[in-house]
Every structure is written in C-alpha cells, then in structure tokens.
Amino acid sequence: MARAIKAENIVAAGFLVFAFTLPLFKGAYSVSMFAHYYIVAILALSMSLVWGYCGVFSFGAAAFYGVGAYAYAILSLSAGETALTPLYMLVAVLISTLLAAVIGYFMFYGGINDVFVALITLCVSLVLETFMAQTAGSQWSIAGVQLGGYNGINGIPTIHFGNQAITGIPFYYFVLFILLAVYIVLRMIKHRKAGYTLIAIRENRARSLLFGYNIEFIQMIVFALGGTVAGMAGVLYTAWGGYITPNSMGLIQATIPVVIVAAGGRKNMTAALVFAVIYAWFTQTLSATGSEYGNIIVGVSLIIAILFVPNGFIVAVFDWIDKFIGWATGKKKG
C-alpha cells in the first residue's frame, strides 16, 4: 500500500488534471454542470466517510444537506448582505454539523446500530421533507424569509468574496477546491491512527470496545463530520442554483448517495468521488437528451453492479489495473 504507482493514485491524478483543465476546453454550460456534479461528489464523500470508513449505514446525508441548504438560504436572504455570504456559509455548515451531532448522540448513546440507524435517519429526512413541504402559507417564515412549501425558496444569492459574486468559472474552481480539500483530508486520515480506529469500529464494534475505544463517542464525531460535509454540499448546491426545495431532503435524495457509494465502492474514497461524478453526469445527460429510459438504465446498472462487482464498479476497475501494473512491472501486487 506504500507504493505510489497504483490505479487509485493514477485515476486521482488523472481526475485532477481533467478537473483543472476542464474550463479550457468546455463551454460555460458544461462548466456549470460539472460544478453541480462535484457537489454530488462532496455528498458522496460524506457518505463514504460515515458508511465506508466507520460502517454507520445512514440515510441522514439528505437531511443535513437540506438543513445546510435551507440555513444558508434563510441567512443570506434575511440579512441581505452579500459580502457576508462566506460567513453565512460557515454558520449553515455549523448548524448541520450540530444537528448531526445531536441525532448521533441520541442514536449511538442509545445503543442503536446497523439497520436501525438507517431507518431512523431515513425518518429524520422524511420528517424534514414533510414539514418543509407544508410551509406554503404566509405564516411560515423565518426572519422574514418565506419558506414557500413545495416551491421552496428562490433567488438565493451565490457566494461573494467582498463585492465579487462567485459564479461561472470561479465558482467551478471554488467547488473543486472544496471537493479536493475534503477528499485529501479524508484520504490522509485513512492511514493515520484515526483512520485505523474507524476501520476497526467498522470491522468489529465489540472488539474495538474491548480494546478500550469509546465507540459511541467516535461514532458520534464521525457522524457529525459527515453532517459537516453533507451540509457543505447543501450550501454549495443552494449557491449554485439559487433555489432550494423540500425535494432535496426526500426519499430519492436520501438514497442516491447510498446508491452511488455502494455501486462505486464504499471502502474507497477515490472510487466514491469518481463514480459520483460519472453517475451525476450520466443521469444528467440521460435526462437532458429526453430519454424516458434514464431511470431504467440507472436501475439496471445498479443491479448489475451489486450482483457482479459487489465491491463496486470503480474498485473493480482499480483492481484490474493494479493487476495489469503488477504483471507489466513483473512484481507481485503490493
């Protein structure tokens, strides 16, 4: 694993080159769409941290995504001071982190694990969606911002640095920068003591507990960090599109990160990242070309992935390339 030339690193480097040079050879629309795909990738990384590293199978990413998005929308619209948007962004991310910490506290200190975490977090997402969907009346407003029921909130300002609105190519690089920051931090953790602790908890909770790890606390912290990353994705999405609706916390939104991470390869950050971008690009292209078979193709590919490459599509490709490298350099796989 110490070897630098392996498929995961090659793909990561290739992705880096591709992402940085994309605005040179693509038009403004594609660049904007790719910014959106990276936001999906950030959400997938949140899932990969919580589920892939720590083994907590949660549908909560959608809830924290939505809370971050709504918090940013309400803050930036009620104050109306665009120069402060980076601050609002931080506050919104903090709110979703806190929410995740509180829910995590209730669950993990209550001895809830495995499939029950999934069910509870799904309920949380659905409660938030149901609540937000009925806020159509004028009595539902926070600090003068109408919540707008199913129509959601519109006209939300993007992120500003000083007087400069971040849109187009600068926004693309801003999202890319955050994506890479999250990715690099998470990959660095993996081979530190913290990462090994998380993997130990994933592999065997009882044994880690007997080794003296405070697993409730660690699970709660990881869950909260997952909330941070998901909330960040939500804020970026709001800033990107300028709107937010309750759908962002619904059943579909809650399951998509799970599906991406499971099909890409949940124990591998690079796989989750690359597959999220591919998935988002693929579904977007299918729906843009007006194909009514879009969801069917997605469904079939998920089933094929689960049946034939259970570790994930991308991880399977990585393994295959690694074997090839090993064969080409005449060494055994490291």
Added chain:
Amino acid sequence: MDLYSSIFNFMYLFIDSFGFLIISALGLAIIFGMMGIINLAHGEYIMLGAYITTLTAAAGMPFIIALLCGSLGVGLFGGIVDRLIIRHLYKRPLDSVVASWGVSLIMSQGMLVLMGPSIPGLSTPMGSINVGQFDYSVYRIFLGFLAIFIMIVLYVLFKKTKFGLHSRATMQNAVIARNLGINSDRMYCMTYILGSVLAGLAGALYAPTLSIVPTMGSNFMMLSFVTVVVGGADPMTGTLLSGGLLSLFNGGLSMIFGTLMGRLGLLVVAILFIRVLPEGFSGLVERQTLRVNRKKQEAISNGESN
C-alpha cells in the same frame, strides 16, 4: 360537533389509519423480519398491485377477482425478482437495499413508459354512512377490520402450519434449520413471495381510494417503513402493536390539528419511541416473555426444592 359524533370521528380516523398502516406494512415487515432484507421496492410492488387490480376491474372483472389478480400477480413478479436478483443477496442484506432500489427505479419508470402518467381509477365500493355532520366511507372502515382478519390468517399460517414452523426456524437460526433438513433457500424465496403478495394485496385494496399514478408507491413507503421500525423484527406482534400505537397518535392529532400534523406527529413518535426501545415492540415483547418464563421456571424450581 357533539360528543357522540366526535368520538365516532376519532374512531373512524383510528380505524382508517390502523388499517392503512397494517395492510401497507405487512409485506415489508415479513420480508424484513424473516430475511433481514429491507425491500426498498415495497412501494413499487404496492403500485404494481394497484395497477393490475385497476386494469382487470376496468376490463369488466368483478372487484374481488381483480383483487386476487393484483395480489397474485405481484407475488409472481416478486418470485421472479427473487430468483433473478434477491437470492444472490440473502447473505448481504445491505447490498439488497441497493439492488431493491434499482428494482424500484425500473418499476416506477417502466410503469410510466408503459401506462403513461396516470390511468383512470375505480370508484370506492360500499358507499358511505352519515354521522353528525360528516360522511364516512364504509369501505375504509371495512379495511380496518380486514387488517385484523389478515393478521389472524397470518398468525395461523406462522403458528399452526408446517410452513410457519419451518420459516420461524429459519428466521431464528438458518444454519441449524438447514442442519435439521429445512431448505432455507426455499423458505427465503417463499417468504419473499408472501411479502410480495401482501404488498400486492395492499395496492389492490387501496386502489379504489387513491389516484393511480406510477409514483404512488412513495405514499405507502414512508408510513410502512415507520411502522416496521417501531414494530421491530417480529412481523406479527411488532406490526400489530406499532400499527395500534401509531394510529392512536395519528388519529388523535389528525382530528385536532389536521392530516399533516397527524403525519408529522406519527414520525416524531416513531423517532422518540425507537430512542427508548431501539428494537421496537418486538424487543419489548420478547423481554417480557423471557421474564415471565423465568418467573415460571423459578416458581417450578422453588416448588421442587420445597
């Protein structure tokens, strides 16, 4: 509203919600309880049942035949899905979540492609009765009682038949069950089909009361999930008790604050409940039974020593 009619109103809301929760959750509960698999396509199975029933009834069949077609048709479909996909995932419950999500995407989109955005629904049978200032649908009261009847049938199936014995053995310990000569793969397959039949039945029974659209499954999905969460792993007692508790809150809150608060209250109750009893009603019942048994045994051994 006088006292009599408000009591009736509450009873109606309770029975309606009770029937809905139990009927829509049973299929999910049986598959989850027996196999540990969360069937994310459950809502779409219900949708398929509703479509088959509506189409057969529209073709001139009597409603009861259409009902049978709906539930058995979905059972057949579930059997095919099980043989093609789910049987490879019996030992990987989390992967089966992803796979069944794929099935659900294919089904709702496929139905949209096949049948268009909606088909004309059926009229609700059995008419209505008038109490106080409101009209109440007799059919929905009937469904509440039918839910209890279905529970009784399932109780007999699981407690009094050989199939039930074998399936409970497989549920408790698949390895030992196999060693005793039970074909556990076949038990899983049959359980999955039974769950699908019940999902189809739910769709068939509620088809006349809802608009028939490809996305109708998601209405059922959330409530049946919550019922199963609160009920826990035992599909019989768990579902029955959790349906009762949740519809008590749902009925009460709906009557006072309206449908939406009823729905929200139900979800909040579910979350608080699961915080106190993470294994749902099943865990509670199991612990109580163990305690009673232990007391009995203590009494017996005390009697012997005296």
